[in-house]
Each structure stands twice: as structure tokens, then as C-alpha cells.
Amino acid sequence: MPKLEFSGVVDRHSSLPASVISVLKSLGVSYGFTFAVFAVFALLLTYTGIPDSIIGTVVFVTMVFAVMISGFTTARGASSRGWLNGAIGGLMYVLILYILGAMFVTGFVFDKHVVALLVIGFLSGAFGGIVGINMKKK
Template identity: 35%
Template structure:
């Protein structure tokens, strides 16, 4: 019977470009959804109070798509690779928000968002490995 290691001992730096591609996919997906939402909000009577919900669900589905892509492409440790995808997505969005809006959320809010990004990505990576 062949021994199959449960985890890789050596770091595999080939996964970093795929994680970057997953983050880029998530960012592009978010950009497209927000562009479409801005058109809908501009030309219809949809109330602006839905923006926080739209932002949350767009981020969630963007992380889901990016982590799913990464976990399917890499083929192992879906929770870790998906989690890193979600982590970097949230980090990039928060840094972009800092540069564009000029403000960063409170430290506790920042930590919660990064943690939730990792958790959403990890769960999406697990789902991606089992599809």
C-alpha cells in the first residue's frame, strides 16, 4: 500500500500565482457587479439603503468564486488556499478603500472583516474541493 502524506511538508510556491489569480477574479467580479449596481441605482427607483447588503453579498460571492477557482485549480488544501484568497481579497479591498475614501475602518472592524474573509474563503475552498 502506498503512503500518501496528509499534508505537504515543503512549501509550494507554485500556488501563489493561482491564489493571486483567484483574488484578481474576485476583484473583477466585484467591479462588474458594483458597476451594474451603480447603473441600476442611477436609473431606477431602487433605494440606496440596500447598498450595505449589496456590498456584503457581492464580497461574499466574489470570495466564493475566487476561492472555488483556486481550490479547483490547486487540488489540495482547499480550506487554506481558499482562506488565503479571501484574506487577500479583503485586505486589498480595505487598502483600496483607504486610498480612495481616505479612511480605514476601526481596528476591531478591520480584524472582523479580514477574519470573515478568511472563513468565507476557507469554506468556499472546502466546497470547491468536494465538487
């Protein structure tokens, strides 16, 4: 009787499914990107005349790009449904931000802005996933 192999389902070095490993790696990459952009932006704010009024815009744009990166890298590790894998990666990114915000910021509430961020996370992640799955090496 032939031996069945599930090499595509479980990472050989871990007991976690490969999709979970892919999402965790993509979150690490996207949060690394976010940290790098924020560090550079903090230096620019400190040592140049850039006004503080653009902080909100930079944070939002950085989040959208980080979510797309998360979706892209999640989908690169998937075999199909790049949009769904990317959307899951994007939602995870936003949910982790929400949880951290709720833990460290007083008066943090679930409102229409959080719902908007979740929708943006879903859509940006799905877009990154579509690009990521279609750029895989065949």
C-alpha cells in the same frame, strides 16, 4: 540517474510557485465579479427607484460572494487543503480591499469592523475552498 520533475510546484511559464499563480488568478476573477456586480448595481441605482439605503447590504453580500469565488478558484488550482488555500485567497481579497481603502479614504482605521471583515473573508474563502477542492475533476 532519473531526472526529477517538479511540474506541480512551479508553473512552466513563470518562476512563481503554482499556488501564487492560482491565488493571483482567483483574485482577478473575484475582483472582476465585484466590478461587474457594482457596475450593474450602479446602473440599477441610476435608472430605477431602488433606494440608496441598500448600498451597504449589496456591498457586503457582493464581498462575501466574491471571497467565496476567490476561495473556490484558488482551491481548484490546489492539490490538497482546499479550505486553507481558499482562506488564503479570501484573506488576500480582504487585505487588498483594506489597503486600497486606507490609501484612498481619509480617516480609514483598523478597528473591530476590519477584524470582522478579515474573519468573514477567512471563513467565506475557506468555505469556497472546501467546495472548490471537492469539485475538482479527478
